[in-house]
Amino acid sequence: MSSTHGADPVAFATGLGLPGLFDVHTHFLPPRVMAKVREQFDTAGPLIGRPWPLEYRGDDDELVATLRGFGVRRFSALAYAHRPGMAEFLNDWSAGFAARVPDCLSSATFYPEPGAAAYVARRIGAGAQVFKLHVQVGAFDVRDPLLAETWGVLEDAGTPVVIHAGSGPVGTPYTGPGPVAELLARFPRLALVIAHLGAPEYADFLALAETYERVCLDTTMVFTPFFDELGAAYPPDLLPRLRDLQSKVLLGSDFPNIPYPYAEQLAGLQRLELGDAWLRAVCWDNGVRLFGGP
Template sequence: MTEPRSDSGVPAFWRALGLPGIIDVHVHFMPQRLMSAVWEYFDGAGPLIGTDWPIRYRDSEEERLAFLRGLGVRAFTSLLYPHRPGMAESLNEWAAGFAARVPECVQTATFFPEPGVEDYVVRALDAGARVFKVHLQVGGFDPRAKELDPVWGTLADAGVPALVHAGSGPVANGYTGPGPFGEVLARHPRLTTIVAHLGAPEFDGFFALADRYDRVHLDTTMTFTSFGELGAFPPALLPMLRDLGLAGRILLGTDFPNIPYQYAHQLEALAALDLGDDWLRSVCWHGPAAFFGLS
């Protein structure tokens, strides 16, 4: 498989695999005021970033949508998340509106440990949310918080996944790592999960959770790229990465638009692993299509 070395080469990449496009499970769209604040935080290399992290695709919402469509990204999420109480429900309302006007969007929602969280999560589910973004690093909260236990149970019962940034990259806090979220899974083993960034940098711990719980998936976001701030993937895990990918449990994610390199570089890095065209087909299309029930 020829690795796409620039964004212009992305359509040729998926066509050579015989795919109708690609599906990206880790894309950020959010209200522009919040997106601008996120970009400013990255510009300042804030405490949760800890390194120089320039945003490559600092474009308008319409330009970013046109870019993804031009690459052949047929479906994507609109991941957004609160960093304090009182934000989540309004973000969910915005995300529902965004998905209603963007047919390629997999409707996203989020939550925070706060009074009323179970009620607004149910409202988001009723409004069509298909994946919930949970950012333990930015939110700085314990996934084992008592307010969240019924929420995890509700999502497990509904079969609606949580895409969780639970790894300690790029900067750890007391609630990241496989331990705290592993306790959530022990209590709710039927919870469908996507672990962001393959769990970087605690790859071993999160892959062990995927081995233990068959509803745990992982996304590729920023892993194997030249941007090494999330940690190096252990070579000993490559056979398991291949097996999980072929089983539809490794899903393409990129972190677009908040990346410091071309979109194509994520695909280039995955192709360079030399895990086979069937693996790439599963990661870039068949796995996420089956996961979200997309045709």
């Protein structure tokens, strides 16, 4: 594959012989919630920690058109709750978004609160394909007793959960691999997708993906110059393990909340020189196997 393909997402996918890209980690939110999120990035809020000039703005229609213009044929709308009573509001909005945008996975979230297991079960029954948790922003422990029944529901259903549990960009008492390792010891069949490859605790989260059959990782923001400057560069000595996990690594980008062009994520993956078969698996095949095609 020519290195020039990294400059253009459509050419990147075409050069690999793919019908497009499958991005499991993108965000579409209710307008007022998105405005609050953008304010956090614009002001380098406490959980951001540094200037973060957003590359992409606009309303949902514009952002969907932008993704499609990049050749992204499947993506998500990963909303996440940060307080009690918020999850079902987000879930209603996300379900409506997926109904309007058929190339988007039907996405949902939950929070440690009474009734979480019941509404998660209802959402799965209604067709939710992926859930999102952000323990850093939500400020909760995945081992919270209020979530025990919910994890059981998700384990039985096999519905994937994209979880931001690594300590980047700013660690909190709730982040890191320890709580997730304890969670998986209790619920070993959970289908977790570790966001950002677990940055910066890469080795520990790689070990979880190596140990548990249903644990995968997404590439979100890793291998980009911006992420490296955060002090979260991926250690070169771990690349062989990432190569060997070819079937368990998924393309993620964090679009639209990224401070660089979308193509930089793809160029970063290409620079790893792990081979075209690895890139095809990461950028399309693994997502289709986990969630289904367009």
